[in-house]
Structure formats: structure tokens, C-alpha cells
Amino acid sequence: MKRGLFQSTAVTLIFWLCMSALTLLPVWWMFLVSVKSRADLFGKPSFLVDTAKMTWANYAEVLSNPSFQKYMINSLIIATSNAVLVSVLALLAAYAMSRFRLVGRDNIFFWVLTNRMAPPAVFLLPLFLMFTAVKIGDWSLFDSRIGLILLYCVFNLPFAFWLLQGIVDAIPKELDEAAYVDGASTFTVLRTVIFPLARPGLAVTGILTWVFAWNEYLFASTLTSVEARTITTGLAEFVTVTGTNWGQLAAVAMLTLAPAALVLALVQRHIVAGLTFGAVKG
Amino acid sequence: MSRVTLAGVGKSYGALTVLKPLDLDIADGEFVVLLGPSGCGKSTTMRMIAGLEEITTGTLRFDDRDVTVLHPRDRNVAMVFQSYALYPHMTVAENIGYPLKIAKVAKEERAKQVDAAAKKVDLTPYLARYPRDLSGGQRQRVALARALVRSPGVFLLDEPLSNLDAKLRVAMRAEIKHLQRTLGVTMIYVTHDQIEAMTLADRVVLLNDGQIQQVGTPDEIYDDPQNIFVAGFIGSPPMNFVQGQASGGRFDGPGVSSLACPGSGALTLGFRAEDTRISDQGQFSGRVFEVEPTGESTYVVLDMGGQRANLRCDKKFRPALGSELRFDVGAGQCLFFDTTTGNRVR
Numbered sequence: 181m182k183r184g185l186f187q188s189t190a191v192t193l194i195f196w197l198c199m200s201a202l203t204l205l206p207v208w209w210m211f212l213v214s215v216k217s218r219a220d221l222f223g224k225p226s227f228l229v230d231t232a233k234m235t236w237a238n239y240a241e242v243l244s245n246p247s248f249q250k251y252m253i254n255s256l257i258i259a260t261s262n263a264v265l266v267s268v269l270a271l272l273a274a275y276a277m278s279r280f281r282l283v284g285r286d287n288i289f290f291w292v293l294t295n296r297m298a299p300p301a302v303f304l305l306p307l308f309l310m311f312t313a314v315k316i317g318d319w320s321l322f323d324s325r326i327g328l329i330l331l332y333c334v335f336n337l338p339f340a341f342w343l344l345q346g347i348v349d350a351i352p353k354e355l356d357e358a359a360y361v362d363g364a365s366t367f368t369v370l371r372t373v374i375f376p377l378a379r380p381g382l383a384v385t386g387i388l389t390w391v392f393a394w395n396e397y398l399f400a401s402t403l404t405s406v407e408a409r410t411i412t413t414g415l416a417e418f419v420t421v422t423g424t425n426w427g428q429l430a431a432v433a434m435l436t437l438a439p440a441a442l443v444l445a446l447v448q449r450h451i452v453a454g455l456t457f458g459a460v461k462g
Numbered sequence: 463m464s465r466v467t468l469a470g471v472g473k474s475y476g477a478l479t480v481l482k483p484l485d486l487d488i489a490d491g492e493f494v495v496l497l498g499p500s501g502c503g504k505s506t507t508m509r510m511i512a513g514l515e516e517i518t519t520g521t522l523r524f525d526d527r528d529v530t531v532l533h534p535r536d537r538n539v540a541m542v543f544q545s546y547a548l549y550p551h552m553t554v555a556e557n558i559g560y561p562l563k564i565a566k567v568a569k570e571e572r573a574k575q576v577d578a579a580a581k582k583v584d585l586t587p588y589l590a591r592y593p594r595d596l597s598g599g600q601r602q603r604v605a606l607a608r609a610l611v612r613s614p615g616v617f618l619l620d621e622p623l624s625n626l627d628a629k630l631r632v633a634m635r636a637e638i639k640h641l642q643r644t645l646g647v648t649m650i651y652v653t654h655d656q657i658e659a660m661t662l663a664d665r666v667v668l669l670n671d672g673q674i675q676q677v678g679t680p681d682e683i684y685d686d687p688q689n690i691f692v693a694g695f696i697g698s699p700p701m702n703f704v705q706g707q708a709s710g711g712r713f714d715g716p717g718v719s720s721l722a723c724p725g726s727g728a729l730t731l732g733f734r735a736e737d738t739r740i741s742d743q744g745q746f747s748g749r750v751f752e753v754e755p756t757g758e759s760t761y762v763v764l765d766m767g768g769q770r771a772n773l774r775c776d777k778k779f780r781p782a783l784g785s786e787l788r789f790d791v792g793a794g795q796c797l798f799f800d801t802t803t804g805n806r807v808r
Contacts, residue, residue, distance in 0.1 A: 352545065352547065354543050354545055354547040355547050355549060357512075357514050357534070357541075357543070357547065358541065358543060358547035358549075358608075359549075359560070359564075360513070360533070360534040360535055361512055361513075361514070361534045361537075361539060361540065361541045361618075362535075362540075362560050362561040362564055362608070362612075363535045363561050363564040363565055363612075364535060364564050365535065368564060372549075372560075373549060376551045377551055
């Protein structure tokens with residue numbers, strides 16, 4: 181019995197070690213490239229870090245590059261604003277759908293979800309035309325952070341709405357009613373009862389939508405040119421007609437990966453809790 | 463405290479009427495219990511009083527104030543829910559103080575009032591705990607304290623004891639009654655448990671099929687039911703019924719012959735188990751179907767021509783199964799109902 185248990189544990193361990201290696205190998209390889217000089221890059225490949233030749237020059241160069249700094253700031257602003265806006269709007273929508281008798285409630289829910297099913301590339305051309313057409317004085321929706329924030333909201337809202345709908349549904353309606361009888365307005369109920377109880381779900385929604393906006397490439401590369409370019413589109417700038425600066429490209433990739441990885445590592449426990457919230461009646 | 467007046471208050475969902483227009487006047491400081499089986503409309507009535515359900519017809523007044531269309535927050539009512547509806551992310555103190563916080567009562571004053579409310583229901587040692595750390599009875603007391611803390615005009619309690627075990631239910635029942643008497647508050651209490659209704663109420667409102675069947679003191683409801691539903695719903699075991707025919711002021715039915723009665727035609731005789739006396743010369747008879755000792759007494763279930771009747775007998779009484787038993791019913795304890803309409807015939 182004990183031997184069987186040991187074998188089973190060993191097999192599981194080996195399986196997950198292999199899976200981890202498979203997942204992390206590209207990241208490790210990217211790190212190796214980012215700490216090599218241009219000359220060493222084309223030397224004999226190795227999976228180990230040669231500490232004697234290791235260099236942080238690629239990172240130093242990228243971090244001191246004003247364009248990179250701008251892209252990083254743009255990405256942070258766009259991803260964070262998108263996450264906040266989507267979470268707030270989705271919570272309000274989920275609350276309304278959960279608590280009020282809306283005509284065609286189920287159809288609305290299905291329609292919202294189907295919006296997320298079409299491939300985003302389908303909308304690229306109309307969106308480009310729309311973005312270039314919307315102008316207020318000198319300001320244009322094209323190449324603006326606001327444009328991207330709003331666009332990401334459109335694509336993230338159905339998912340966030342779907343996620344939060346289940347979470348709000350799992351909060352007993354009697355709590356709202358008790359709060360109303362206690363003297364609360366609808367806004368107070370949202371602020372003091374629904375929001376605190378939906379926090380795990382809101383955290384998940386915020387994080388996942390933040391990661392989506394942070395990683396997005398297609399729209400960011402098409403609907404921005406200079407001012408609102410994000411870090412993911414900035415990566416492409418290292419591929420030039422004279423060649424590819426692999427070291428700096430890898431360094432930027434590592435720096436792009438770091439915030440998302442850090443956020444996910446810190447909150448992975450909440451993600452699991454948030455995704456399973458309401459799945460089992462307490 | 464408030465006087466509550468329901469004038470023609472009814473509830474419909476489209477073409478479906480769930481509560482027929484009802485009139486009810488609840489006096490200031492009165493303890494009224496809305497009693498009835500599941501789906502009779504008692505919770506809907508309470509939710510309409512609280513403002514959680516829209517009133518389709520009629521008007522609702524608290525004293526002289528028309529509150530028919532007011533939002534729950536503007537009605538000055540407090541409600542204890544069946545599930546207690548405690549805010550799980552707040553401590554006991556925060557739960558009790560929530561209505562005061564909403565009303566923007568200063569922090570120090572709030573703390574004082576929370577302490578006072580907690581003291582009334584013996585919750586002082588638990589103020590820092592969360593609802594998940596409390597027993598069912600303690601949670602129920604938190605819900606009561608949250609209702610008490612605002613000194614509302616009307617207290618509404620929706621089956622507050624139904625989630626407690628039998629022993630705790632009896633204890634909490636006494637506490638609620640004592641609290642209501644001490645504070646002199648107007649309390650409306652919903653239950654399907656007739657024992658709760660009888661022990662707590664100043665007046666019982668018995669509902670069925672979305673309409674009031676009878677309003678009266680527990681004694682009136684028990685001793686003087688207006689129809690066969692009230693007679694059968696109140697009492698444990700329920701009232702015995704024997705269907706028969708009456709003519710010339712005499713009632714005949716299975717196991718009963720020539721019993722003096724009012725009215726004529728198809729009548730149903732009703733009598734309670736405790737009003738019966740075993741007697742060899744008794745006017746009633748039946749065969750012993752089953753014997754049920756309960757410790758304090760013995761219930762004998764008789765078969766009276768296919769209709770069952772319970773007799774409460776001495777605790778040592780053990781008749782043989784299948785034997786014939788004769789008994790009498792106390793003078794004035796036989797009630798008659800019209801078999802067709804179910805209404806009392808006097």
C-alpha cells in the first residue's frame with residue numbers, strides 16, 4: 181500500500197516537474213538571451229548562465245531608453261484604467277441583472293456573452309476607421325490611451341460580467357433587503373454589502389482584465405502610432421531592417437513579463453477562490 | 463411605536479392573485495402573529511408591510527402616515543429574517559450598529575447604543591466575533607439586536623425560529639415574548655407553527671389561500687373557529703371531524719347518532735381529542751385503530767366508519783386493538799360546519 185502511494189506520488193512529482201520545465205524553459209531561455217552580449221549570443225548555446233560573461237547592459241540600455249519608459253507607462257495606465265473601469269461597470273451590470281426583473285434578462289446575458297465569441301481581428305478594420313474618424317479638435321481617438329482603454333473595456337466587459345454575475349447571484353438577496361430595511365439606499369447597499377462580499381471576484385476580474393490589456397498586441401499595434409504605444413508593441417521596434425537586437429528584445433520581454441508574473445504570483449490564491457466563489461452553497 | 467392599518471391590501475402578479483384584499487388593524491404595542499400553511503400569503507403580507515414587495519391594491523398606514531409606496535428605508539420598520547440576513551463581513555458589533563451607521567449616528571453614540579442593544583439580548587461577550595463564529599441561537603439574537611437598536615415603529619419577524627433546534631426554539635420563544643412585553647413594541651410575527659402562534663400572540667391572523675380565515679386571540683381561534691380550515695389547522699392533534707347528515711335538529715353520522723345540532727343538511731361535526739371522555743353509555747362509538755402513548759397521556763385513534771378520530775385518555779389507558787369504544791364529548795364542545803362551504807353552523 182505504502183509502496184503504491186510512493187510510486188503514485190513520484191509519478192505525479194515527475195509529471196509536474198516536466199510540465200514546469202516545459203513551461204519555464206522559454207522564459208529561462210529568454211532570460212539567458214537578455215543577459216548575454218551581442219557577441220556571446222551567437223556563440224555556443226548553453227542552458228546555464230556563464231557568470232563570467234553575464235551582463236546587465238541590455239537591461240540598462242532598455243531602461244534608460246525614453247521610448248521604452250513611455251511604453252511602460254502607457255501600458256501601466258491603460259491596463260490599470262481598463263481593469264478598474266471594467267470591474268466597476270461589470271459589477272454594476274451584474275448587480276442589475278441579478279437583482280432587478282429585467283425584460284429579456286436571459287437573452288441580454290446570452291447576447292453579451294456572444295459578443296466575446298467573435299475573433300477580435302474581425303473588428304479591426306471598422307475599429308480603425310472609427311478611431312480615425314472620432315476627433316475633437318486636435319485630439320483623436322486614434323493613438324490615444326483613452327481609445328485603447330475604451331476598446332479593451334468592450335472586449336473585457338462580457339467576460340467580467342459573466343464572472344461577476346455568478347458571484348453577485350451567490351450573495352443572498354436577503355442581505356440587500358436587510359440593508360434596505362436598515363435604512364440603506366441602493367448605492368449604500370452596493371458600497372457596504374455587495375462590494376465587500378464580491379471582493380474576491382472583483383480581484384480576479386481586475387487581475388485577469390489587467391493581464392489581458394497588458395498582453396494585448398493586435399489592437400495596440402494597429403490603433404496607436406507614437407503617443408499611446410504599449411510595451412508589447414514596443415517589442416517589435418527591436419526588429420529592424422538592419423537586424424534584430426535580440427539581447428534588448430529579450431530584456432524588454434522579461435520586463436514586460438515581470439509585472440504580470442508578480443501580480444499573478446501574489447494573488448493566485450484569490451484567483452482560485454474567486455473563480456470557485458458561489459460554486460458551492462455555504 | 464406605531465399602529466398599523468391595512469385597508470384592502472392585496473397582491474397580484476399579473477393575472478395571478480396571491481393575496482386577496484385584506485383589512486387588518488394592529489394596535490400600538492400589539493403582538494400579532496400571521497399564521498398559515500406554506501404559500502398562504504403570510505410572508506408576502508409581511509414583506510409588503512416592510513416595503514420589500516409592492517402593494518398592488520389598497521393602502522397601508524403607520525399611525526396616520528400613508529406608507530403604501532414608501533421605500534423600506536423610509537418606513538422606520540425593523541425586520542428579522544428567517545435566515546437572519548447577518549452581514550458576513552461585519553462583526554457582531556458592526557452588524558448591530560449598521561442601521562445607526564446608515565443613519566449617520568456619531569461613533570461614540572453608536573457604540574453606546576450597540577452596547578445597550580447587545581446587553582438586552584446577552585450578546586456583550588460576542589461583539590468582536592463574526593457571524594460565522596456564532597451558534598444559530600446567537601445569530602438569531604444578533605438579528606434581534608440589529609432590529610432593536612434603532613427603536614423602530616414596527617418590528618417584523620419572518621419565521622425567526624425556524625432554523626433553530628426544538629429546545630432552543632422554546633427558549634428563544636420565551637425571550638422574544640418577554641422582549642416584546644418589556645419594550646411594548648408593535649410586533650408582527652410570521653410563522654407556520656401554530657404552537658409559536660398560540661404562545662406568542664396577543665392576536666392571531668390565520669391565513670389560507672391568500673385570504674384571512676380568522677382574526678382573534680389564541681383562545682378565540684382555538685375554542686371558537688369560524689370555519690373548518692381554522693378548526694383543523696389549530697390544535698395538535700387536529701380537531702376530529704365526522705361527516706354526516708342533520709335533520710330536525712339531530713345529527714347522524716358514522717359512530718354518532720341523534721346528536722343535537724343546529725341547521726340541517728350535510729354537516730361536519732368537529733370535536734377535540736381533549737374534550738372526550740370514555741363512557742360505556744357514550745353517544746359516540748368507534749373501533750380502536752391504534753394506541754399512542756405520549757408519556758403524559760395516551761391518544762387512542764378510533765375508526766369511526768372510515769373516519770379517524772383521536773381521543774386523549776388517561777396515560778395508563780390501553781384498550782385492545784379492534785375493540786369497540788364508546789365515549790362522550792363535553793357539553794358545548796361539539797362544533798358543526800357546513801360540509802359544502804366549510805363555514806361554522808351555529
